[in-house]
Amino acid sequence: GQQLNQSPQSMFIQEGEDVSMNCTSSSIFNTWLWYKQDPGEGPVLLIALYKAGELTSNGRLTAQFGITRKDSFLNISASIPSDVGIYFCAGRNAGNMLTFGGGTRLMVKP
Amino acid sequence: NAGVTQTPKFQVLKTGQSMTLQCAQDMNHEYMSWYRQDPGMGLRLIHYSVGAGITDQGEVPNGYNVSRSTTEDFPLRLLSAAPSQTSVYFCASSRRTATDTQYFGPGTRLTVL
Numbered sequence: 001g002q003q004l005n006q007s008p009q010s011m012f013i014q015e016g017e018d019v020s021m022n023c024t025s026s027s028i029f030n031t032w033l034w035y036k037q038d039p040g041e042g043p044v045l046l047i048a049l050y051k052a053g054e055l056t057s058n059g060r061l062t063a064q065f066g067i068t069r070k071d072s073f074l075n076i077s078a079s080i081p082s083d084v085g086i087y088f089c090a091g092r093n094a095g096n097m098l099t100f101g102g103g104t105r106l107m108v109k110p
Numbered sequence: 111n112a113g114v115t116q117t118p119k120f121q122v123l124k125t126g127q128s129m130t131l132q133c134a135q136d137m138n139h140e141y142m143s144w145y146r147q148d149p150g151m152g153l154r155l156i157h158y159s160v161g162a163g164i165t166d167q168g169e170v171p172n173g174y175n176v177s178r179s180t181t182e183d184f185p186l187r188l189l190s191a192a193p194s195q196t197s198v199y200f201c202a203s204s205r206r207t208a209t210d211t212q213y214f215g216p217g218t219r220l221t222v223l
Contacts, residue, residue, distance in 0.1 A: 009150070031209045042114075042200050042214025043153070050209075088152055096141075096160060096208045097168055100152035 006089055006101030012109040013079045021087060021104040022073040029091030032065050032072040033098070037086045046087075047074070084108055112136050116201050116215035123191040123222045131186040131218050133201030141204045142184040143168070143212070144176065146197040153200065158208070159184055191222045 006023045013019055023032070031050055035043035047058050049065035049072060056063055062075045072091075076083055089101040117132045135142065143158040145168075155168030159178040173195060175187040184203075188195060199218045204210035 004152070006152070033209065040216070042202070042217055044214070045211050048209065048211070090153075092209050096166075097155050097158065098153075098208045098212075099169070100145075100154070102150050102152045 004089060004091055004099055004101035006104055008104060009102065010105040010107065012107050013083065014109045015080060017079050019076040019079050019083070019106065020073060021089075022071060023089035023091070023101045024071045025091060025099075026070070027091075027093065028069040029093055029099075030069070031092040032063070033090040033092075034061075034063050034072070034074045035088045035090065037088065037103075039085070043088055079106075081108060114201055114203055114213050114215035116199075116218050118218060119216065120219050121221070123188075123220065125192060125222060127191050128187065128189055129191065131188075131199055131201075131220070133184045133186065133215060134182050135184075135203040135213070136182065137203060137205075137213070138181060139203035139213075140181070140206050141208060141210065141212075142178065143202050143208070144174070144184070144186045145200045145202065146170065146195075147200060147217075148197050156186065156199075160206075188220075191220075193222045196220060196222045 034046045037043040047063040053067045054065040060077045086103045090098045114135045140161045144156040145153040157176040159165045201215040202212040204212040
């Protein structure tokens with residue numbers, strides 16, 4: 001099946017830092033989505049991207065749909081403790097199925 | 111609205127047992143789906159449905175059956191549980207398609223011994 005490579009797999013953040021993560025694929029996607037999952041809960045949609053080159057913000061979060069349609073990134077500016085969690089990218093091609101990346105786990109620096 | 115509800119929250123099965131994971135939504139959504147989540151692998155689509163009476167296979171359908179007799183309910187059946195089916199299972203629904211905002215249930219943590 002299709003593979004979405006998400007990196008980094010995990011990272012530590014300090015409050016106030018900016019955070020970046022990305023997803024790459026060998027296949028083209030028509031839609032890119034970014035989700036956040038808190039412990040013991042299901043994922044929640046953060047941002048949806050529908051056009052190549054699109055740059056969309058949601059508060060401190062900014063995501064872009066790569067122009068090759070094979071990648072996307074998510075930035076979090078001025079991180080706060082509640083940003084901790086697992087972030088997933090997901091892509092959709094011509095069908096009605098989503099393919100998810102392996103996730104980026106954000107943790108707080110001790 | 112209760113959103114998407116799943117039962118049970120936790121389940122332990124022995125190899126070979128069968129069971130049904132329940133999923134219901136009260137948002138009148140057409141699209142419903144089942145995912146399994148394993149460490150480091152994100153979520154993988156098992157089955158999905160675009161409306162009552164219509165179901166289709168996802169990425170990892172083997173060992174699972176679904177039906178969609180009503181808009182509200184989308185049960186997932188494990189016919190003969192295997193240890194490889196130990197996972198966290200999430201049900202999700204959206205208005206019409208996979209890329210409409212999907213609302214996820216709280217998950218069912220299944221262990222097969």
